[in-house]
Amino acid sequence: MATRRTRQEIRPSLVSPPVAGVASLLIPGLGQILARQFQRGLLLLGSLVTSIGLFAWRVSLLAGREVGLAAKFNKALRWSPLFVLPVLVSLVALWLWIAWDAYQQAQPGRRGGGIGVFVLVLVLFFALGWQISEINLYKLVTELSDASGPLSRVVWPWAAAVTRDVETTGAGAEILSPCDDLPPPSPPEEVSGEPYLVAEPTCGDLSQQVEEGGELKTIPGTTLSIVGRGYEPNTETELWWVDPIGNAFRMRSEGQYIVFTTDEEGSFELEVDMPYRLIPPSSEGRQVHRIEARQITTVGGLKPSSALLHNIEKMMETIVLGMMATLFGIVFSIPVSFLAARNLMSGSPFTMAIYYVTRSILNVIRSIEPLIWAILAITVVGLGPFAGVIALTVHSIAALGKLYSESIESIDPGPIEAIQATGANRLQTIMYAVVPQMIPPFVSFSIYRWDINVRMSTVIGLVGGGGIGFLLTQYIRLLDYRSAGICVWFIAITVATLDYVSSDIRQRFV
């Protein structure tokens, strides 16, 4: 460094300061290059060209379909003045500053310094980056309240973890529509102690919708007066309408579901209009509908919900998936690690070639994320945990192979020498001098990998590789944020527990 500096001082600028300044004004960076500041000139030129390019790209995006440079620019300026104006000013300032910097650099005895121009470049890139990555703090604040519902359900999802069995009880009465000459259906027999419903009259007309002057008008149907007895007292009750083909609908009044509460004796009385229903034209004969009043009561105690059970099941799958991948990873990476250990393979050019090939393959495999391996594995074995096991195994082999081989490279040759000196054979030497040295890093890395694999297996389901991630994406797509919240909690608890356990075990072995 010191020698370079002295050499630079001996070789002064090729041109005078004003010439350098003008050169950089025409072609930014040229002045610096003429002042024998080659790297500085290229760096500044590169920065300016890059930022102008990025700026042009964003302006044309903002301008949309406008034609012509001026029109594009005006449109962009109108849309986002806070971005376009300051960046434009900065670009011009940078250009001028580069010229001034060239003037400075060409001064005799002056080298380097002038950090301000690079700070301006950084600020410019930051401003462009802000716009390109569409950072919008305003949105973060204003739209946070919209997310508070789902978020609070994710944060505390336990209401969805338990459920109760429910039982629907009730009674119904048949209604004929329209009325005809034959006698209408008779009310049901009353059995004491059981819900009983009677509607009057037992035949009538459904509501009808007609178009009148461009507006849809509803002609109310026959009003039914309904009396119920023998229901659960003081309990919410719903009204349902079952049409002749067996479809049941909750009845509404003014758009709201009809819900009422039974009195202390379990009775009620109310009047409703017969609803609007389309009856298929193909239906023949008398159309007998049915009106029902139903009560939903919970039976028995709390029990785990299906979401909770699914979560437990998938969490087990996740942990086992990670474990299997780790086991396979260990088994396969041990032989691989011997091939990737420099000290073992430095014997001949042939073994050295194997070493380099193995190392390169491991590096390539390791640089591809397990999620991508999972997608590849799915194309072979289909969706499910097996694909996840394959993906994590492949990645584990590469990662463990590297770690193991490095620990083989770093073993102390002293004990090997000492054991050889006792007259031990090769196998004894490995068993007594190599293996004891290998165990601590081996155990440590394996457990560390298990930790990583379980962590990864929680997300490998996002692409269909089995485990709890699969469940999580499903719940999120169904907007079932409570159940998704249970997934998140399970993942957090498992990963934290494993983290603690693995670091504890590793500490004992090192």
Added chain:
Amino acid sequence: MLEVKNLTKIYDDGTVALRDVSFELADGEFLIVIGLSGSGKSTLLRCINRLIEPTEGQIVWDGVDITTAEPAELREIRRRIGMIFQHFNLVRRSTVLINVLSGRLGYVNPWSSLLHRFPKKDREMAMAALERVGIADQAYKRADELSGGQQQRVGIARALMQQPRMILADEPVASLDPVLAHSILEYLELLNREEEIAILCSLHYLDLVQRYATRVIGLRDGRIVYRGSREEIRAMTDREFKEIYGEEAVRVGVGLREGGGE
């Protein structure tokens, strides 16, 4: 009787570590090799049990040529040559007892030894060896829990398990506190006198050399530049000292304590 004849060692990178070294070691001798770091002391010791393959020359021990021994034969030779190292070279994570028992590896059934199973006789022998170096109570500790001096005693116990006829000691006290040096060397001296084990030891400190050696050879740049008896080393002149250690060397000592211990 060990005879080293015209021993030369040239490493793969061209370094000449030993050049035409010849000497003899009679049974029951305590021969000390002195010389600067890099003078070839460690290479010399390791050539004798062929931890390092000599390039040229011959090493004959009790009429057997070590340099041409086949692997199986070499192991038989090695098991009668104990070795002690500057950095102890214990298996740090194994127990003291396992480290000591590993001295028996050349004798026991190789297959059962892989499972760390040793005959009862050997286990008793190991405890006796630990008793002898005064650390029997540490037998079940991990080797790296012991202090440096204790670790070197484990190293001696391991060498004892080989029932050696000769012990090679490579700077056995160089990484120990000077005050512990005597205690280690006294064990070696005891073995040398009581069991007539020949000892070939490399050392740094001249005071220790004067105290323990029965004979001395000096190495410089891989050549023997000094040969002397116990009396001669005690009367070593500055001229001879500089011959071995170079012109810049200054004599320093650790303070000779007759009959010293810990």
